[in-house]
Amino acid sequence: MTRLGVNIDHVATVRQARGVAYPDPGTAASIVELAGADGIVCHLREDRRHIQDRDLRILREIVQTQLNLEMAATEEMIGIALATKPDIVTLVPEKREELTTEGGLDVVKNFRSLKKAIQQLRRGNIPVSLFVDPDRNQIKASEEVEAEAIEIHTGHYCEAKTSARADEELKRILDAVGEACRRNLRIAAGHGLNYVNVRRIAEVKEIEELNIGHSIIARAVLVGLDRAVREMIALIR
Numbered sequence: 302m303t304r305l306g307v308n309i310d311h312v313a314t315v316r317q318a319r320g321v322a323y324p325d326p327g328t329a330a331s332i333v334e335l336a337g338a339d340g341i342v343c344h345l346r347e348d349r350r351h352i353q354d355r356d357l358r359i360l361r362e363i364v365q366t367q368l369n370l371e372m373a374a375t376e377e378m379i380g381i382a383l384a385t386k387p388d389i390v391t392l393v394p395e396k397r398e399e400l401t402t403e404g405g406l407d408v409v410k411n412f413r414s415l416k417k418a419i420q421q422l423r424r425g426n427i428p429v430s431l432f433v434d435p436d437r438n439q440i441k442a443s444e445e446v447e448a449e450a451i452e453i454h455t456g457h458y459c460e461a462k463t464s465a466r467a468d469e470e471l472k473r474i475l476d477a478v479g480e481a482c483r484r485n486l487r488i489a490a491g492h493g494l495n496y497v498n499v500r501r502i503a504e505v506k507e508i509e510e511l512n513i514g515h516s517i518i519a520r521a522v523l524v525g526l527d528r529a530v531r532e533m534i535a536l537i538r
C-alpha cells in the first residue's frame with residue numbers, strides 16, 4: 302500500500318504572506334494525520350520563505366507519524382537536523398531564486414560533500430533520502446554515498462504537455478525504479494503530483510511513498526484539509 306507524506310510548506314506560505322500567526326503548520330499537521338496520512342513533510346529553506354525554525358521544533362514535538370525534513374546539505378541545516386531529530390531527512394538542491402525545488406540533486410558531481418553530509422546525519426541516527434532525477438547514474442551514486450532511500454523527482458512527468466511526453470517520462474521513472482530496486486534503495490517519489498497525474502505513479506508498486514504538497518493544500522482551500530487528504534489517500538491506496 303502506497304504511503305502518503307503531506308508537505309505542509311504552503312500552509313506556512315499563506316501565513317508568511319501576511320506576517321501573522323495563522324494558519325499554523327502544526328495545526329495543519331494534526332489534521333493531516335487525523336485524515337490518515339502516513340507522514341508530514343516540511344522544507345526548511347535557507348531564506349525561510351515558508352517554514353520557520355520554530356515550526357520545525359513544534360512539528361518535531363507534535364508529529365506522531367513520520368516527520369520528513371527536506372533541506373539543503375549545508376552545515377547550517379545539518380546542525381538544525383541533528384538538534385531537531387526528524388525521522389528522516391531528504392536532501393534537496395536549493396537555489397534562492399527558484400520558485401520551488403527545480404530538479405534532483407547531482408549526486409555524481411557532489412559525491413564527496415553528500416557522502417559527508419550523510420555520514421554526519423547517520424551519526425545522529427537520522428536516515429537520509431536523496432531527491433534525484435530518474436537517472437541511472439544518479440541512483441548508482443546514491444547507493445555509493447550510502448543513502449538509505451531515494452525520492453524520485455516526478456516533476457518532468459507532471460509537466461509533460463502531451464501524453465507521448467508523459468509516457469516517455471514515466472518510462473524514465475520506471476527505469477529508475479528498477480535500478481533503485483536492484484540496489485536495495487527504498488523508493489519514494491514526488492514533486493508536481495496532483496489528483497490526476499498521481500494515478501499512474503501510484504500504480505508503481507515498488508514506490509513505497511508519495512510526498513505531495515501543493516496540490517493538496519490548494520484543494521484544501523476549497524474543500525478543507527481533511528477532505529483533501531482523504532481524497533488523495535483514496536487515489537493512491
Ligand code: PXP
Pocket residue numbers: 308310344371391393401402432452490491492493494512513514515516
Ligand atoms: N518532494 C520534494 C523533495 C520536494 O522538494 C517537494 C516540494 O517541496 C515535494 C516533494 C512536494 O512537491 P509538490 O508541492 O509539488 O507536491
